[in-house]
Amino acid sequence: MIMLKSSDGEEFEIEEAVAMESQTIKHMIEDDCTDNGIPLPNVTATILSKVIEYRKKHVEAGNSSVADNKDLKAWDAGFVQVDQHTLFDLILAANYLNVKSLLDLTCQTVADMMKGKSPEEIRKMFNIVNDFTPEEEAEVRRENQWAFD
Missing domain, CATH: 3.30.710.10 (Potassium Channel Kv1.1; Chain A)
Structure with missing residues (x-):
């Protein structure tokens, strides 16, 4: 298990498979910087919990059959149905944590809003x-x- 610390001091214990989905966290794990938890000064607890929820769902889906892809797309569509402030915070967190799939999803959502x-x-x-x-x-x-x- 990996301990993540949000900017507002909340701690989240997550499975390594979920943590490794973030390139930023993956590099910190590879550099053995996890002894006292991984501080994430640019991500609040509220947003970090949503990023973790997203990553858990995608890791689980990766272990499932291809038929679940349609369900995952529907889940993703529901996941980004949030207020504008939360959506922008998710974009910033996905960028900071280097979670490409979440960054793509959130940016596409904003692009669709403007279309x-x-x-x-x-x-x-x-x-x-x-x-x-x-x-x-x-x-x-x-x-x-x-x-x-």
Whole structure:
């Protein structure tokens, strides 16, 4: 078992197979840095518990039949049905922990949220302030006309 310590001090004991799914943690295990637990200063307990839940499910699915792949995709779709703040924290954690499948899933979810939306709709969705003047915005649209066709 491997002990992980979240940024807010909570400890999680997980199986090595689950821990090894994170390239960051895998390297720490390989470098024998696990004696007092592995500190994860960039991941809160709430998000770490979700990352562990995700990895456990995928490790279990990896040990199951191929027929379960459809079930796993459905589970993944439900897993990312969270508020925007949690989704962005999951992206940051997946990136920091180097869990490619989770990073791909969460980034694809954000991409799907933006698909078919205008820049104004995307700004509103993500609370982004438009700091371009109308002239600057027109220039960007001209320079990138291919993207607006």
